[in-house]
Amino acid sequence: MQATTDLTNTQWQVADAIARQLVLDQTDLNEFRKTISYLRAYGDRPDAGKKYFDYLNALTRNGDRIGHSKKTHGYLESITAICQKYLENYKDDADTMLQILGWAARLMQYYKVAGPIGEIPEPTIQSEREAEIQAVVTSQEFYEGQTLEAVITGIKGNKVTYEMLGTLRLTAREPKHAKDLSEGQIVTVEVTALKPDGSPKNVKFTG
Structure with a gap:
């Protein structure tokens, strides 16, 4: 079928x-x-x-x-x-x-x-979200040191959650920057590590 x-x-x-x-x-x-x-x-x-x-x-x-x-x-x-x-x-x-x-x-x-x-x-x-993430991962080539535009979707203490490419979400500790950031703000992050499937594992705020 x-x-x-x-x-x-x-x-x-x-x-x-x-x-x-x-x-x-x-x-x-x-x-x-x-x-x-x-x-x-x-x-x-x-x-x-x-x-x-x-x-x-x-x-x-x-x-x-x-x-x-x-x-x-x-x-x-x-x-x-x-x-x-x-x-x-x-x-x-x-x-x-x-x-x-x-x-x-x-x-x-x-x-x-x-x-x-x-x-x-x-x-x-797969959930609908998992399918969306998989589609993004297979259509993009990520590498360490790459910079991506991200939207801040959450801030809790010094932990900041970023959403990249409209789908990928990662949370990073940003002790130096969290207090100056706000939800909904568009920023730039750098990929610092990759998962085995090639998607970003860790990112950090760059500006």
């Missing part, structure tokens, strides 16, 4: 992981689709993503009271646990959550038809 342009690579991995885990748990696809219908119906309401989680928890908690069979209750427990595990970062973005769930349902149907997928290792999913 190929990634859709509707999702970022990270979101595609999330959708795929949800689908695979649900299939491995032998979760009923129709029960999963019912929960998606709830989010689709109420997705334009405030806190829709959080309320989707509340809805899943309520279904699981009250499953026996509202006539669900033991098997259905197991399906709901699986759906709740897996969705909360993989969608926590999207609870404030109901539209994206709905897209991910929609593709997860399609993939789930595909995997069920394709036959047993066997045990799969726990997927390693």
Whole structure:
């Protein structure tokens, strides 16, 4: 299956992981689709993503009271646990959550038809921020002594946090300069050490 342009690579991995885990748990696809219908119906309401989680928890908690069979209750427990595990970062973005769930349902149907997928290792999913950082690191060549423009995003005591290239953030001790700096200020920093992946490990204020 190929990634859709509707999702970022990270979101595609999330959708795929949800689908695979649900299939491995032998979760009923129709029960999963019912929960998606709830989010689709109420997705334009405030806190829709959080309320989707509340809805899943309520279904699981009250499953026996509202006539669900033991098997259905197991399906709901699986759906709740897996969705909360993989969608926590999207609870404030109901539209994206709905897209991910929609593709997860399609993939789930595909995997069920394709036959047993066997045990799969726990997927390693980059966060959106990790993906952004990786993109910057691979597109730039850093070296010790290099100077970069940075925005000060935080100051705590003599520790100053710099953001470079709109993504990379590093905190450095600046005992001589911290008191004269302010958040939001644009400054120049020098790269003093690199990580094994070639990205800056340490920087210092230069002006």
